[in-house]
Amino acid sequence: MADRSAKVWDELVELMGEIERDWWREARAMPTADDRAEARVFALNGLQHALEFWSQADPARPWFYRWFSPTKKLLGDNPDAIYYGSVIDPGRDYVIRGNLAGAVYTSFTVEQGTAGGAMSSGLGATLNDDEIEVNADGSYELHASQNPQPGNWLALSPESGSITTRHYFEWDRPAATDPNMHVPLSIEPTVDPGPPAIPDDETCAEGLQRAITFLRSVTVNWPSGPREPLAWSSTVSNQFTNPPLDEGNRAIGYAAADNAYRSTRYQLGPDEALEIRGRFPQCRFANVVLNNRFIQTPPYRSRRVSLNRRQTVLEPDGSFRMILAHRDPGVPNWLDTAGAPTGTIFWRYLLPTEQPAQLETRLLSASDWGS
Template identity: 60%
Template sequence: MESTIAMAELAELIAAINADADDARWNFVSDLDRASYREFAMHCLHHSLQFWLEADPLRPRWNRWFMPNKKLLGDNPDTVYYGTVIDPTKSYRIRGNIENACYTSFTVEIGTAGGAMSQKLGHTLNDREFEVDAAGNYELLASPTGSGPNWLRLDPEAGSITTRHYFEWQRCAALDPSLHIPLTIEPLEDPGPPPVPDDTAVAANIRRAITFLRSVTVDWGHTPMPPGAIPWVSAEPNVFTNPADHDGNLGIGYAATDNIYRSARWKLAPDEALEIRGRWPRCTFANIVLFNNHMQTPSYDRRLVSLNRVQTEVEDDGSWRMILAHSDPGLPNWLDTRELEHGTMFW
């Protein structure tokens, strides 16, 4: 049976991921590094099965990208993300409510059909661009052709849509189990009920999950980007770059065209701390997030591994000082590394 073969392929991939933890390209130096990679891979498997196993572009449904127990590709404690597969030749009606988010957006992902990673960004709409009524409700048309502020254009190579919902609360929004963001998507032409999956369909479903899981694990990192390839990514640990221009992030999958990013690695000995000084810009949303080697936030339940503007203590002149440290320095605005000597700071 074809599904038997597909299941065996999944088992082979998991074995390959286990061995991949020892690959030199990761530069792992400890058993903790290797164990962390295996845990990350299980988060990716979780997402692969949840998002891709029963993905049906004729009958799309929203799946939550990140949760406190599912992290990959850069999660954020102050945000909620959803995603769904689509057929770029079809038309869909999206209905939702802002639900007091300070920012809401929809991004079309290019090249994601069949479980592949996003190659670049397609059309993007945020809640400053599309019409929202006084109660926070909105309705969008996602289709290959259309017009008006509430039209989300589906590019011919599009395979999925990603949503972003940002909150600046004292407690991280991703930890709130009662937070519900009303959001639906339905095709304009009813495809009818889905057929009962046969052996061929089940095999195809499993292989979509395999494709995504492979892309974020054993296929990842074989061609590292040269320093400076992304201007806002610093090549020097503990130092940020601040390029004047913003290119819209169009060539970066799973990004957002209207988000301005900054990123740098931290590298701290057990007895060291890093002081970061600055001022919040005038913007819709801002925060700093810490990632481990796999773009996952360390556990943020009862510890702050991110700071937004509401959480940050600010001086009278509008400036602030953050302390990145392995243990509580007894000062405001502590960013807890969770004892990781190296990782990524992401704005």
């Protein structure tokens, strides 16, 4: 065929086969049918985002797409947050308008190296609501450009390819489960590019190519095997590290500069549970979230797979005791594994003003769950 878009369409179909073959490689450590089924579900979520976000990307006429939902999860989704993203052209100037909408935290992060659908190579400029002039009604306006602007300015660089927004909520229920939840947000170029042309062979091919690039980056090109550990990510299962606070997140694509993270891999037998004891530091927001190997949350519409400070029952001395278990232990602060024998426990402390306390853990047998 002479159609370029037909050729790229075939490349997308071929990539789906390549992804399937990749799950079977020994380095991916997916020996069971259920392991590979979990991987296929993740790939479908990645494809969903690739088609929605990247195939429709138009930096001249940008739009904020919602990154995650209860049915679209990747790259570390958070039940207590609403995320949006938009592609940009660093050679253009943009005006962004929005409203805090009751969020306990709002921020804008420039992702570097994402042009054409590539994975973020790190963080560029960031702005949070402490750094933005906000009106009494919660509304704000900021400019994104390479040239400095008065007032709220989000600095772009030649490597800038997209903007990610974060809106955190500490509710009794996960904010991401509310189907009516909407954060007012818009982005427009300061110079009107005029209306777009109807899609043609070239624009269709370019959209498909961006989708392929993104999907490949989160599947077959995702590293396998041992990697250099991050200070906040424990290499010992069921135990947490507690490194000093720093700004090490800026080299991690799609991370949040204002977050201090703590993470470990949990390993539980059928009749085992993990007790986690600690204290929340002084911070803007804090929660703990369970993830699978693909940094996806388990089904949180019907399972308690995360706990924020408002949802957590504290001990008389202000500390907390959480129990990670396969079934309800009959005590407060149950984190439901949904039956997964292994996964990741991931903490976020947002804008902490003090060093977080060490998270202490203890492996329990079924008879000890409630004690």
